Amino acid sequence: MSMRLREELEAYLFLLPWILGFLIFLVGPLAASLYFSLADYNILQPPKLVGLANYQTMFADDPLFLKSLRITAIYTFASVPLIVTLGYLVALLLNQKVRGLAVWRTIFYLPAVVSGVAVAVMWVWVFDPDGGIVNNLLRLVGIEGPAWFTDPDWALTTLILTSLWGIGGGMVVYLAGMQGVPTHLYEACELDGGGTWNRFRHVTLPMTTPVIFFNLLIGIIGSWQVFTNAFVITNGGPANATLFYVLFLYRQGWKYHKMGYASALAWVLFFIILIFTIVVFKTSGWVYYESDQADQSK
Amino acid sequence: MIGKFPMSRRRFLSVTGLTVAGSALAACVAPMAPAADDAAMAPEPLRITHWWGEAFDNAMAAFAEQHPQYDVANEPAPWDGYHTKIPTTVAAGTAADVMFMNAGQFMELLPQGVGADLTEHLNGDPALDANLWAIDPALDTGWEGVAYGLPQWHPDSANLWVNKDLMSEAGIETPEWGHDDFMTWNWNDLVEATVATTKRMDDGSFEQWGIALGRLHSSAYRDMVWTNGGEFFDDTTHERPTESLFTDPEVVEAFQYLVDFELKHNVGTRPDDEAVIGPDGSYLSGKVAITWNWNIYGVMKQANFDWGIITPPFQQGRANKYGGNSWVVNSASDHQDAGYEFISWAATKLEGQKQFVAVGTVPAYNPHGIIPEAESEAQSNVWKLIIARQEAAIEDGVARAYSLGPHGTEIEDILNAEIALIFNGDRSVEEALANVKAQADPLLG
Numbered sequence: 001m002s003m004r005l006r007e008e009l010e011a012y013l014f015l016l017p018w019i020l021g022f023l024i025f026l027v028g029p030l031a032a033s034l035y036f037s038l039a040d041y042n043i044l045q046p047p048k049l050v051g052l053a054n055y056q057t058m059f060a061d062d063p064l065f066l067k068s069l070r071i072t073a074i075y076t077f078a079s080v081p082l083i084v085t086l087g088y089l090v091a092l093l094l095n096q097k098v099r100g101l102a103v104w105r106t107i108f109y110l111p112a113v114v115s116g117v118a119v120a121v122m123w124v125w126v127f128d129p130d131g132g133i134v135n136n137l138l139r140l141v142g143i144e145g146p147a148w149f150t151d152p153d154w155a156l157t158t159l160i161l162t163s164l165w166g167i168g169g170g171m172v173v174y175l176a177g178m179q180g181v182p183t184h185l186y187e188a189c190e191l192d193g194g195g196t197w198n199r200f201r202h203v204t205l206p207m208t209t210p211v212i213f214f215n216l217l218i219g220i221i222g223s224w225q226v227f228t229n230a231f232v233i234t235n236g237g238p239a240n241a242t243l244f245y246v247l248f249l250y251r252q253g254w255k256y257h258k259m260g261y262a263s264a265l266a267w268v269l270f271f272i273i274l275i276f277t278i279v280v281f282k283t284s285g286w287v288y289y290e291s292d293q294a295d296q297s298k
Numbered sequence: 299m300i301g302k303f304p305m306s307r308r309r310f311l312s313v314t315g316l317t318v319a320g321s322a323l324a325a326c327v328a329p330m331a332p333a334a335d336d337a338a339m340a341p342e343p344l345r346i347t348h349w350w351g352e353a354f355d356n357a358m359a360a361f362a363e364q365h366p367q368y369d370v371a372n373e374p375a376p377w378d379g380y381h382t383k384i385p386t387t388v389a390a391g392t393a394a395d396v397m398f399m400n401a402g403q404f405m406e407l408l409p410q411g412v413g414a415d416l417t418e419h420l421n422g423d424p425a426l427d428a429n430l431w432a433i434d435p436a437l438d439t440g441w442e443g444v445a446y447g448l449p450q451w452h453p454d455s456a457n458l459w460v461n462k463d464l465m466s467e468a469g470i471e472t473p474e475w476g477h478d479d480f481m482t483w484n485w486n487d488l489v490e491a492t493v494a495t496t497k498r499m500d501d502g503s504f505e506q507w508g509i510a511l512g513r514l515h516s517s518a519y520r521d522m523v524w525t526n527g528g529e530f531f532d533d534t535t536h537e538r539p540t541e542s543l544f545t546d547p548e549v550v551e552a553f554q555y556l557v558d559f560e561l562k563h564n565v566g567t568r569p570d571d572e573a574v575i576g577p578d579g580s581y582l583s584g585k586v587a588i589t590w591n592w593n594i595y596g597v598m599k600q601a602n603f604d605w606g607i608i609t610p611p612f613q614q615g616r617a618n619k620y621g622g623n624s625w626v627v628n629s630a631s632d633h634q635d636a637g638y639e640f641i642s643w644a645a646t647k648l649e650g651q652k653q654f655v656a657v658g659t660v661p662a663y664n665p666h667g668i669i670p671e672a673e674s675e676a677q678s679n680v681w682k683l684i685i686a687r688q689e690a691a692i693e694d695g696v697a698r699a700y701s702l703g704p705h706g707t708e709i710e711d712i713l714n715a716e717i718a719l720i721f722n723g724d725r726s727v728e729e730a731l732a733n734v735k736a737q738a739d740p741l742l743g
Contacts, residue, residue, distance in 0.1 A: 043385045044410040061740065130571075150569045152722050236711075239718035254382045256708045257406070 036263035043259050054264035065265070067240060068248035069272075071156060075244065076223040079163040084216050087167040088208075091174035092200075105175070112169040120232035123162045124149065149234055152241040159229055159242055170215040177211030178204060206288040213280075213287045220276050224269065245269060344368045344636045347384075348398035349377040350657065357653035361643055368636055381707075388412055388630070395631040396640055401621035402710075404439055404447060405536065405701035413439075413446030414627040419638045420445060426646060430664040432688055433697060438662065439624035442537060447626035448645040449662035450654055453700070454684040455610070455619045456517035456592050458488075462604040464506065464587040468494035474606045475679045481609070481616060481690060485555060488588075488611040492565040495587035508565030510581060510589045514556055514717050516710065517619070517700075518590050521610045522552035524617030524696050531742070536703040540743040544731040554727045557720055593659040595680050607680050609687050618691030619700035622662070660684055705741040712737045 037054055039047035058065045094105050111119070126132050127148035135145035148158040185203045194202065227246045230236060236243040236251070249269065253262030348354055351374045358372040373394055375383050384403060387393040399407065407413070420426060420435070428434075432452050439447035465472050470491045473479040479487070492508025499505050511518060523530065528548030531539030543549060559566040567586065581589040584603050590610070598605050625641035627634050643650040651661040651668060660681045661668055672678035691697040702709045716730035725733070
């Protein structure tokens with residue numbers, strides 16, 4: 001056996017655990033869910049192939065499918081810009097040279113590592129109409145706050161507000177991006193007479209657009225998969241006002257045992273996310289790639 | 299000059315694309331059911347699962363001690379996820395030999411062949427007297443006339459738990475067990491009692507509520523529909539309905555009656571009231587005259603006021619449900635005889651019944667036999683009311699399946715969503731129930 005062949009075999013041997021895991025735990029379930037999406041399957045009886053009937057039901061006969069799509073889309077278009085913007089602003093603040101910076105960074109990042117269920121329970125108390133801190137603060141200025149989670153007109157808005165709790169995760173990525181901006185660019189800007197605003201506008205912002213782009217994309221994908229808060233706090237209610245797509249999918253599969261229909265929903269979700277991803281990539285001309293510029297200047 | 303670690307467009311898009319693809323694909327992967335315990339060992343293994351946690355520990359230990367021929371594995375699982383655990387473990391072939399199920403679960407799972415047919419066991423059990431069941435197990439935990447399980451507790455619906463101090467203060471008599479009006483008090487009487495016991499502050503906020511209804515307790519609307527002569531489906535067993543009857547006048551009237559406590563009479567607690575203190579808590583606070591709830595005798599023992607229990611008000615018939623928490627032997631189990639011995643001990647033998655009555659209510663089998671075991675007169679009166687109510691419902695022919703059928707879970711979700719819109723002012727009762735019917739009927743037949 002030649003040395004080269006031996007090395008190749010060894011490489012594949014070391015790769016084997018990952019390859020097996022990928023095939024068994026990812027490709028296998030994916031193929032199974034694609035098959036189930038074309039079947040009437042309730043877990044307890046063998047799946048019966050029904051062609052595209054699950055997809056037809058979804059688009060033609062299930063008003064909750066469209067409702068869950070609408071609710072999730074609203075959440076995506078409202079929460080993602082908020083999270084991306086606020087996360088960026090907080091990162092800008094934490095990128096300053098101030099006393100106790102490490103402590104502040106830790107505090108802002110801490111929510112990202114706290115259990116989602118524990119946080120959800122906390123929100124129930126924070127937004128409680130009678131004893132919650134939010135309405136008590138509003139009462140101090142003469143405003144009677146709404147029933148945040150139990151009023152169908154407010155429940156989705158409240159969940160969007162609670163999503164801001166997670167800005168710490170994106171903030172850390174922004175911070176890393178900001179600290180990777182070469183200092184000579186700031187020096188050049190200052191030499192040209194640029195102040196704080198110009199340093200941000202012409203150096204920090206363009207140099208961190210790849211990070212913004214990354215957080216935007218991950219944020220969109222995550223928002224289409226939102227589940228925990230809606231499941232724990234409102235369970236989709238009141239009156240399905242917070243029936244997010246994945247919660248709807250979960251109900252179909254695990255509560256009503258319509259696993260074939262749930263699988264079809266999962267594949268539709270995959271394509272929705274794929275479309276959003278393609279659109280975001282296609283419109284990413286605003287992202288600045290430093291090495292591309294360097295290549296052009298050679 | 300470029301940065302220390304320049305990122306090209308190609309490299310950046312590659313990394314981002316891989317991350318995105320991984321995240322998106324991961325959305326399509328569902329968690330798997332846990333693996334089962336290892337294979338059998340002597341003495342004969344017997345795995346029992348339920349959602350009652352430590353509450354059943356004593357009962358399981360007592361059975362194991364009295365039956366050393368079995369190696370009893372008590373496998374409680376949290377209620378959250380229990381509904382998922384049963385079908386997934388059955389599908390995986392790892393389900394317990396005996397499974398505790400509620401009315402909704404067995405109505406959805408028994409048609410799929412999950413439970414073992416107990417007919418031979420029941421017919422061959424010389425210790426059993428079929429006349430002593432509060433209701434035939436073939437109805438209570440059955441499917442199409444076959445018993446697939448044994449009910450642990452009597453099929454008691456929710457009843458009205460009353461703060462007698464507040465009732466007396468308002469000049470209202472409490473029609474408890476033994477009162478002349480015990481079985482005849484009606485809808486108007488309940489409205490009168492709740493209005494009389496409601497107190498408000500000058501600013502209109504509540505000082506004291508007439509009733510805590512949990513915004514239409516699932517048992518409350520069933521009781522009201524049935525006692526008003528209504529039905530939910532064209533099949534009263536709820537096993538194979540082809541059409542729902544939510545728009546029938548008797549059904550609409552019953553829902554309207556319940557909704558009016560909050561929207562018309564303004565005497566009921568709101569979800570926001572109950573979100574903080576809970577229906578039980580609001581009652582224990584002494585600020586609610588009547589709570590519509592399951593058997594909360596254990597909670598009531600903490601009350602620092604004089605309390606009582608009364609039946610829901612009657613209209614045309616004395617209605618009640620059947621179908622409750624029951625033991626089912628896994629049809630795929632290799633230990634079905636052992637499983638039957640356990641469920642028979644738990645549900646029909648006094649030593650087993652006494653273990654479970656400590657955490658629940660009257661046994662389903664020979665309920666009168668447990669009365670001397672009551673720890674107090676108050677508990678005895680609760681039990682007597684529960685038994686009397688079911689006997690009256692059977693006499694009036696208005697004992698009905700609690701579960702709303704094989705699609706009951708989905709139909710209840712539809713119903714709850716529409717009910718929320720009624721209370722929000724977006725729907726009338728008629729409109730809401732018409733919507734329920736429109737969404738429920740395609741699921742039937």
